[in-house]
Amino acid sequence: MEETISLQEFFQTLRKRMLLIFSITLLVTTLSGVISFYLITPIxxxxxxxxxxxxxxxxxxxxxxxxxxxxxxxxxxxxxxxxxxxxxxxxxxxxxxxxxxxxxxxxxxxxxxxxxxxxxxxxxxxxxxxxxxxxxxxxxxxxxxxxxxxxxxxxxxxxKATASEKQEPVKPQPILNIAISMVIGFLLSIGLAFLLEYLDNTLTSEQDIEKLLSLPVIGSISSMEIKEQKKIARLNKMQ
CATH class of the missing domain: 3.30.70.1130 (EIF_2_alpha)
Incomplete structure (x- = not known):
């Protein structure tokens, strides 16, 4: 059975994995800049x-x-x-x-x-x-x-051929390399984000349960904060 993803789910995944996407893009871009400026010999x-x-x-x-x-x-x-x-x-x-x-x-x-x-x-x-x-x-x-x-x-x-101290190298081209690396890093991070989302089988919402069981949810239990739980426990003791 083929699985489809809606536009809303697409943006939800991006928002959920925003930190991962930003980190990978920044890492790839930074590595490209360091290599281009400091490690590659200018030609x-x-x-x-x-x-x-x-x-x-x-x-x-x-x-x-x-x-x-x-x-x-x-x-x-x-x-x-x-x-x-x-x-x-x-x-x-x-x-x-x-x-x-x-x-x-x-x-x-x-x-x-x-x-x-x-x-x-x-x-x-x-x-x-x-x-x-x-x-x-x-x-x-x-x-x-x-x-x-x-x-x-x-x-x-x-x-005749000429040369000077101010002559610019023909390669590498750091700005171009950084721009290309940024795009590649962004695309790779998005692909990784959707791969992790696909491999994640954790049920986190009512919609996940409905999708898994193909049955409607007829009831739910609200979550309660720890502070509220302690407050209720003290009231019960006082009674």
């Missing part, structure tokens, strides 16, 4: 931009074909930028002895804006100045080495 981001120019080897080439060739060239360059041929030189130039090619590869992201010929090299690191140096060094070394690798010279640097 900074720095970017540099390259301009890829397709050499004009065929003046009669169709414009659409020219665009397609540029896109293929950019995809090829994106792979070369993150290859050991470039990253090993970056590690050597910046003296990053504690960093492997694989770990450096994970810090670098290469992408292009739509069908443009601009390639963006983005680097993330716990130190904003190291992120800046890696981005700039990667761009410089790629521009220098691509001439020997592909026997062409069509890469220009549009913008």
């Amino acid at each position: 900074y981001e720095s970017s540099t931009q390259l301009l890829i120019n397709q050499e004009d080897t065929n003046t009669n080439q169709m414009p659409d074909l020219d665009i397609q060739t540029n896109l293929q060239l950019i995809n090829t360059y994106s792979i070369i930028i993150k290859s050991p041929a470039i990253l090993d030189l970056v590690i050597k130039e910046l003296a990053l002895e504690n960093m492997t090619t694989q770990s450096l590869n994970k810090k670098i992201n290469v992408n292009s804006e739509g069908d443009s010929q601009v390639v963006t090299i983005t680097v993330q690191d716990a130190d904003q100045y190291i992120a800046r140096d890696i981005a700039n060094s990667t761009a410089d070394i790629f521009q220098r080495e691509i001439t020997d690798l592909m026997n062409i010279n069509n890469v220009g640097i549009l913008a």
Whole structure:
């Protein structure tokens, strides 16, 4: 037999478990704030931009074909930028002895804006100045080495990566984390409140008895405070 809950019972449960809901929500939100502000290492981001120019080897080439060739060239360059041929030189130039090619590869992201010929090299690191140096060094070394690798010279640097003391980290985002944690904590506490209510078989009212036995209540005994009981007992003794 399926059980349903009315809107009134819903709010009664929330009111009954209000302390539990508030406590869990506050606990989850506080933990999220502490972790976001004090335990997670801030990560900074720095970017540099390259301009890829397709050499004009065929003046009669169709414009659409020219665009397609540029896109293929950019995809090829994106792979070369993150290859050991470039990253090993970056590690050597910046003296990053504690960093492997694989770990450096994970810090670098290469992408292009739509069908443009601009390639963006983005680097993330716990130190904003190291992120800046890696981005700039990667761009410089790629521009220098691509001439020997592909026997062409069509890469220009549009913008150098920069860094400053006032630079904000890209992650974590404490305010966003706290807001999300508050919502999650609230939903979890509500779920726990209804689970406890479902598991609670205590009869606390006439309605509970009617629901359990499917019979109407024809009488009830009023509760009496302890002070009233003592007062009645003293009156009985006096008589």
